[in-house]
Amino acid sequence: MHEIKVFENGPLDVEVRSLRKDGQTWLVLMDVARVFGYRDSGRVLHLLRDSQYIQADEDIKEELGVRGRAPYLVNEGGFYRLALSSGRPEAEPFQIWVEEEVLPTLRKGYEAGIDVLEETQARVAELEARNAKLEVAAKKADEYAEGVYHTMLRYQKETDRENRFQKEEWEKAKDFWANAYMRMREEAGRICEEYGISEDRLPIV
Template identity: 30%
Template sequence: MDNKIEIFKNEQFGEVRTILEGEKVLFCAADVAKALGYTNPNKAVNDHCRAITKRSTPISGKVQSINFIPEGDVYRLIIRSKLPAAEKFELWVFDEVIPTIRKTGGYMTDSLLERIQKEPAVIVEFAQALILEKNRVKALECELNTAKPKADYYDAFINPDDCTNIRTTAKELKIPERKFVQFLLREKYLFRSPSGQLLPYNKDSNAGLFIVRDFVTYCYTGSQTYFTPKGKEVIRMKFQKKYAEELLPKMAR
């Protein structure tokens, strides 16, 4: 495996070493902890990170084993940091560095600059990829800003303890889970994201039916859809109207 290091430089946070493995970006754990102001970086990494992995990398002419962490662990270090600029570090890493790496295979590092000097056409490819990624991020930001007022309202007035995920909701309504999911997709309550997650459509008719919670595990981040009490009742009535004989015979008892 080619563990070629790319070094990202920031005037405020110094240098952060990274490795790109396929679509996965790994960060030097010590560099991240130092950038976030931890007085004991090694202890911070051991206390807060769940997916530490060692990679052999050349340092000062010698191959050494260094601890690297995935995005999820970077986020854990960020939220536990007391550094006032931790949020700015988060924006730099997640809004600029990672998207650029994923689209171009690297950042504007010394190695890329050297390649551009030898092959000027490379800068066109890099610029096009960067523009596409920035446009995508901008579109997502607009979508999130539109949805945020509604999300804030429902998060404030809906008790998460009263909400259930898709599997539990299907059991409560006595509907086979597979048919339940098919119905939700067909009736445009939910859609399946490129990563396979079932998420609600952002439309007025869905208001108050669902809440979406983000989660972070040791190797995965994502979102999960939950049904509110109102959502369960609306779906139950919809099923009764359309599929009473086929799917809900027990609800008539």
């Protein structure tokens, strides 16, 4: 959407509509032609070079509120060309007004827009650089977390393996001492039977 600026001059009883398109200032040709005394804005096209005017597209036409055929727009070079070609004394005050108020105001607004654009672009670049650093930091954090997870998993496996080993060794020890105790009881019983001694007199539980 284009920002349409309307400049009015009460003493001269004139109105000029303007806009910015593709980084260039354009004035509505019918407004300029009316003040310079050109009754038919379409006929003044032959006074302009092809690079000094364009026909508005449908979007601009709707924004200007124009019915019928899309209006023509004239740039600064075309404006000065029409001013010189007019030759009407009453056109001079209008030319001065446009030169000293309309065009400088448009340029100032455009330069302010450029400043805002550059500031925005710098801010975007700063945020992109910061996001890039955050992405690197996040990647390192993920790698560290993954390393910690695998270390803990490996430690858990080793602990489980050690616990299983200790349990197996404990079971083996119990079996060994149980078997040793049984063999000792059997040997003690044999000795008691051989010598006619009661097992109750032996200090073996």
